[in-house]
Amino acid sequence: MSTTTLDAPSATAPSPVTRTRVPHKSAIAVFVLPFGVLFSMFYLLPIGYAVWQSTRVVQREGTFGPPTEVFGGLTQYRNVLENDAFWESIGRVLLFGIVQVPIMLGLALLFALLLDSPLVRGRRFFRLAFFAPYAVPGVIAAIMWGFLYSPNLSPFRPLTAEINFLSADLVLWAIANVVTWVYVGYNMLIIYSSLLAIPAEVYEAARLDGASQFRIAWSIKIPLVMPAIILTAIFSIIGTLQLLAEPQVFRTFTSSVTSDFTPNLLVYTTASVPNPSLAAAFSVVLALATFILSFTFLKVTQRKAFQ
Amino acid sequence: MSTPVVPPTITAPPSARAATRARRTGTPASGPRESILSRTSAMLIMAVFTLYFLTPIWWLLVASTKSRGDLTTTNALWFSDIQLGENLAAVFGYQGGILVKWLGNSLAYAGGGALLATLLAGMCGYALAKYRFPGREVLFNVVLGGVLVPATALALPLFLIFSEVGATNTFWSVFLPSIVSPFGVYLTRIFAAASVPDELMEAARLDGSGEVRTYFTVSVRLMFPALVTVFLFQFVAIWNNFFLPLIMLRDSALFPVTLGLYNWNSVVNQVPELRLYVLVGALVSILPLIALFLLLQRFWRSGLGTGAIK
Numbered sequence: 001m002s003t004t005t006l007d008a009p010s011a012t013a014p015s016p017v018t019r020t021r022v023p024h025k026s027a028i029a030v031f032v033l034p035f036g037v038l039f040s041m042f043y044l045l046p047i048g049y050a051v052w053q054s055t056r057v058v059q060r061e062g063t064f065g066p067p068t069e070v071f072g073g074l075t076q077y078r079n080v081l082e083n084d085a086f087w088e089s090i091g092r093v094l095l096f097g098i099v100q101v102p103i104m105l106g107l108a109l110l111f112a113l114l115l116d117s118p119l120v121r122g123r124r125f126f127r128l129a130f131f132a133p134y135a136v137p138g139v140i141a142a143i144m145w146g147f148l149y150s151p152n153l154s155p156f157r158p159l160t161a162e163i164n165f166l167s168a169d170l171v172l173w174a175i176a177n178v179v180t181w182v183y184v185g186y187n188m189l190i191i192y193s194s195l196l197a198i199p200a201e202v203y204e205a206a207r208l209d210g211a212s213q214f215r216i217a218w219s220i221k222i223p224l225v226m227p228a229i230i231l232t233a234i235f236s237i238i239g240t241l242q243l244l245a246e247p248q249v250f251r252t253f254t255s256s257v258t259s260d261f262t263p264n265l266l267v268y269t270t271a272s273v274p275n276p277s278l279a280a281a282f283s284v285v286l287a288l289a290t291f292i293l294s295f296t297f298l299k300v301t302q303r304k305a306f307q
Numbered sequence: 308m309s310t311p312v313v314p315p316t317i318t319a320p321p322s323a324r325a326a327t328r329a330r331r332t333g334t335p336a337s338g339p340r341e342s343i344l345s346r347t348s349a350m351l352i353m354a355v356f357t358l359y360f361l362t363p364i365w366w367l368l369v370a371s372t373k374s375r376g377d378l379t380t381t382n383a384l385w386f387s388d389i390q391l392g393e394n395l396a397a398v399f400g401y402q403g404g405i406l407v408k409w410l411g412n413s414l415a416y417a418g419g420g421a422l423l424a425t426l427l428a429g430m431c432g433y434a435l436a437k438y439r440f441p442g443r444e445v446l447f448n449v450v451l452g453g454v455l456v457p458a459t460a461l462a463l464p465l466f467l468i469f470s471e472v473g474a475t476n477t478f479w480s481v482f483l484p485s486i487v488s489p490f491g492v493y494l495t496r497i498f499a500a501a502s503v504p505d506e507l508m509e510a511a512r513l514d515g516s517g518e519v520r521t522y523f524t525v526s527v528r529l530m531f532p533a534l535v536t537v538f539l540f541q542f543v544a545i546w547n548n549f550f551l552p553l554i555m556l557r558d559s560a561l562f563p564v565t566l567g568l569y570n571w572n573s574v575v576n577q578v579p580e581l582r583l584y585v586l587v588g589a590l591v592s593i594l595p596l597i598a599l600f601l602l603l604q605r606f607w608r609s610g611l612g613t614g615a616i617k
Contacts (some may be wrong), residue, residue, distance in 0.1 A: 022439070022440045022441065023438075024438060024518045025440070027434075027438075027517065027518030027519050028434050028438050028440050028518075030430070030519050031430040031431060031433060031434035031438075031519075031522070032430070032431050032434045032435075032446070034427050034430065034431075035427040035428060035430065035431035035487070035492065036431070036446070038427065038483075038486060038487050039450065039453065039487050039489065041483075042461070042465065042483060042484040042487050043453050043456070043461065043487060043489070044449075045468065046461045046464035046465050046467075046468055047456070047461070047464065049464050049467060049468050050463070050464035050467070053464070053467055107356075110352070111353075111356070114349050114352065114353060117349070119345055119346050119349035119350075120349050120350060120353055121350070122353075126353050126357065128601075129357050129360055129361055130356065130357070130360050131600070132360060132361065132364060132597065133360055133363075133364070134543075134600075135593050135596035135597045135600055136364070136593050136596075137546060137547040137549075137565045137592070137593070137596075138547055138549065139547075139549050139565040139566075139568065139569050140565065140568065140589045140592060140593060141363075143568065143569075143572050143585060143589060144363050144366075144367055144586075144589060145363065146572075147370075147586070148363060148366065152379070153378075153379060153582075154383075155366055155382075155383030155384050181359070181360065181363070184360075185360065213345065214345075234455075238455065238457045239457075241457075242457045242459040242460065244459060244549065244550050245547075245549040245550070245565075248549070248553075248569075249569060249572065252572055252573045252575070264459055264550065267463055268463075268550070268553070268554065271463055271466070271554070276463075276467055279463055280463065280464065280467070283460055283463050283464060286460060287456055287457075287460040290455070290456070290457060290460065291452070291455050291456060294455050295455060
């Protein structure tokens, strides 16, 4: 972390304002407070509230007494641990992520490298064509692909009549295809723009020595854009665990997407029961899992990529 | 092999950009030429995936021009009897023109939300990069943690809080949470640290400009690419956001277009004409984003790489 931005100049030329210990105090307040207040209200407070709500349980006096919410300690977390549907949904999105994220990022990297190599003509066109699906919101993309998959509406009826992409066996991969379709171009652009930032001189020597494009890509370009790949990987991992819109839309096309298909669908279903305390406990566990997974990934890859 | 057609005159401009361009188009002098085989396979890969990425959008465009009967009976990837005008009129007139309202709502949530989010994140990121104050590192680390907490994980707790104060099913219940962008703070902090020189701020100080005024008149210009990127990121995130409106809103007059079309799509079996309307509506709803991307292309391309620098 670079804390040195102001160190150097202030050491040689001390700020004329010496009355207060922190110079420009009010300006800093003007800059930081608006975001800080809203961040506290709409990020920190909800997290705290979810934790608090997840410690509540509903009790009734006798069978017909009025329900009251009381403190229940970690009761809801025991319920989460014992909830098979929750762990199945976690397993499902993990399986999804293990397969889909490498495929998506592999394609994104391949396209970025091809766009950056002298092998491809018409870069501008391909860049826009591959990026275009990103302009389609997840819900709309899912509706479109829902039509394309359906056995009687699809333009590829010969194929969809043979293979039911919306069956219980295949629907997870049908969703994976929708997500891949939307996000490959976006990830490609992130990697591509960091490839563009590499100065040309870096490969000049390799090219003069007769290295092939493949060799240059493998030994020079990929290591240099590793930070960009890691960034896209982290966002993809977060996105995978939070999967909601696509499966929710597919529920209108097929019955093989159940109301507890992904963790977030289960949160939504549980909250509409309504059982806000259990739903809050699900949310907390899910957010923690996401945080730990992406943080661990960041740490592990940073060690590998930068040392 | 006579493929390289770049004239040697291109080496004349001294700018680094021209040198880069020469490398990218493969000037004859810059090393071994690529074999026809690798060129062909590269182009083949790009062509196949162009089909993959564009066919669904092409299909949507074609389907939106068809009558309800033609939709299932004619070749789905080519036009039959074009009646896009009639379809648009029918869709925009349906349920008293509610689609227009949804598009307007989406624009208000995403446009207004992203604008405010960019303003707030830019100021905070700038302060984190250019000033020293107690708690700076703590604040930055908390914000960085916020980047890793996905917005969807907050949807349910936000709903519980808003229902506590009786504010669910309002415009603000979707708008207010959208104007907080931790990622924007992260990005603008990195960018400000690299692009706003301390000397410039010092010069502005000597000229008698206040810190806030310096930010809005000088620093903002230097940070512009990052700010456009933050705006676009946030615009897309809000435009695509589904969980928060789904959980917050009951009144269809407040829906963003994604939630509205989702609702139409879920009653397609009861109201068959909606099938076509959903498709036309989908086409209409993706056009603003495509327009925005094309319009701001110059900016976001330079800003996108910033997040990965450190």
